[in-house]
């Protein structure tokens with residue numbers, strides 16, 4: 001006979017008989033009787049909890065509920081009828097107390113969290129929390145044959161991944177990473193970078209001001225200034241990090257976004273070094289088929305300056321398409337030779353050293369490389385989006 005059947009008949013048999021028939025006349029006898037019932041209850045709960053699949057477990061629980069808590073012939077009900085009513089007056093309070101405790105244990109045990117398995121804390125457990133305090137030790141046994149609970153493994157965020165992929169390419173060229181504060185003085189964010197008082201970027205339409213001398217940095221360029229203050233050339237650094245602009249959100253703009261900027265300063269650095277470095281980087285990041293194009297541009301901190309385009313990743317610059325606006329080229333980043341005026345802020349000898357700098361928006365690179373069409377997806381934490389980057 002299965003143990004559940006045996007214990008089932010034992011419990012039902014016990015409560016069918018009166019206390020007198022069972023030979024129970026005092027408090028210790030009563031205690032032993034209820035302890036036996038309690039053990040039987042937990043055995044049955046334990047067996048039901050191990051039933052599989054879920055439907056079988058639910059059915060087993062339901063039949064236990066009827067058996068123990070059923071209004072007409074449940075075990076708890078029978079105790080009231082067959083033990084409590086006819087018990088000597090002095091035993092009635094103790095019976096009432098133990099009966100209530102047993103009912104509560106049955107109710108708690110039948111809640112769906114009564115199972116053998118791993119709790120949220122990661123600790124192996126048996127039974128509901130309420131039932132654990134007085135549960136017999138046998139029920140605590142760990143059943144190693146039960147299937148384990150699968151833990152959801154997280155994924156690297158696509159922006160982290162893009163920053164890592166960019167960084168690894170520059171590490172291979174001998175660059176290291178520098179970081180700095182998100183909240184900056186206007187000196188490091190503007191003055192030291194040749195951005196004059198009346199430049200539109202300084203307007204509070206474009207920049208978040210904490211106070212008149214403090215801003216949320218609008219680019220990571222202040223970190224290059226801070227690094228040059230600390231260190232004489234040679235310098236080869238990349239600076240990944242957050243930047244903030246007073247922009248209305250849409251599919252390509254967000255008030256907080258990420259940049260990776262770079263700086264190389266040494267003797268004899270030329271525009272050819274800049275072109276070779278960025279061409280190498282873009283081929284390594286997007287693939288060897290990519291061609292690059294440098295167009296003259298202007299930035300306050302570089303002279304000469306250029307915008308860098310890559311041949312369209314989608315039509316290969318052959319036909320033109322919607323993504324490259326029929327031009328065959330995609331505008332990607334900005335760069336230039338560091339304006340020698342900047343060196344005076346950091347005590348570099350402009351007659352001895354020259355350098356180049358570049359800046360790119362990480363979201364833009366990630367959108368193109370991973371085929372993401374809305375920048376907002378990076379910031380919404382939607383697992384349906386994030387899990388695609390496994």
Ligand code: 2U9
Pocket residue numbers: 219221222224225258259261262263299301302332333334335336338339342357358359360361362
């Ligand atoms: C120092 C000297 C020069 C950093 C540079 C750019 C060009 C550039 C944009 C790309 C897309 C910003 O995220 S974006 O909107 N950046 O075009 N950035 S040169 O030049 C520096 C920086 C620091 C001391």
